[in-house]
Amino acid sequence: MRFSPESAFRRMASGRMRRVCLLAGAGADSSALAWELLSRGFEVHPLYVRCGFRWERAELFCLRRLLRRLARPGLKPLTVMAAPMNGALAGHWSLSGRAVPDARSAADSVYLPGRNLILLSQAGVLCGLKGLPAIATAVLRGNPFADARPAAFAAMSRAISLAVDRRVEVFAPYLRLSKERVLARTPGLPLELTFSCLNPRGLRACGDCNKCAERALVVS
Template sequence: MAGDSSETAAVLTSGGVESAVLVATMLDRHARVHPIYVRCGLRWEDVEMASARSFLAAIARDGLEPLVVLDEPIRDVYGPHWSTDGPEIPDATSPDEAVYLPGRNLLLTVKAAVWCRLRGVSALALGSLGSNPFPDSTDEFFQGLEGVLSRAMSGGPRLLRPFAGLHKPDVVRRGAGLPLELSFSCIRPVDGLHCGRCNKCAERREGFRQAGVVDRTRYAD
């Protein structure tokens, strides 16, 4: 993605490693960058959002706009579910399919894209990886969604996925000079820390290990 240094872009920000590195990457390529966090009412969001704010403050420079927080409540749709307040949170031994949240990319992207359209922001970047196995993370899905958004709003932001050909260790290496310990990837936080035992903590640890980058994350275990 070459980018336009005069263009304003937005980044769908989750607080995790990928979106943290993506914000910094987009800031190198665009005049102004709006980080957008979509709050759905999931169990880890308070810690995740606080981490996102800490990371953004640590990399702050001209062109980085304040964090935009949008609300997209999902509890009434998911019902009793591990991501809201249900039991059986996927642990380190759980397969990736166990952490799939149906429709999540669709809901987050649509909400953020409408925000962009109403403010003349021409590009919306997402930190989706090539290793993501879910149906709402494919090239075909995002190409189709971009077309639907454009038709629905008589124009809309381009959906950019600079990391679509990468895996987590690739992104960790790209962000090795950033304060990645301030990013957050846990689905069962303990006293504001990564639990160290859930599926996402295991994925995070393995990403740093494979990248050969020191993991300065604080884990509760």
């Protein structure tokens, strides 16, 4: 596994790895990774996974708008897949909108059980269907959750490769970087088009949640 930015990008740029499934979202982190992959000449296949969370309609709208701005020859059409979590997470704030983590909440209050496991498994299916050898995710330094650790990504690489009967590698180029360092790498990124909110009102951010507070610091 490669987790420093340059070693990850070098590995991904070697021959067959240049075709990448990007776990896409409208937040600053995944938007920065999309921007950097395209700037480096990768063929990027963005994937958005719908799980039934409250923010998905607004985020998907903003993601499509952002991808139109980033459009260049290497960007392939957005794929949207569904992995509903309403059964496993019945009553959870991410579905109900009750007790949504606010601006004063701790970072680990936004934990979504098995989030990366779900995303990577869907990406693995897409890689199997399209013959893509790499998955890129924009997980950052300081992510406290077990499914965002190097060992989890290495294990998912092995599991996906076995399941689709072809070599697929998971890359997390920003895993050793803070959000500030990531954004410093992508000065051309249109931050005004990014979106990160846990409880939007229609297509607008609520302005009160944990993610809105985090984004306000980034944009400022």
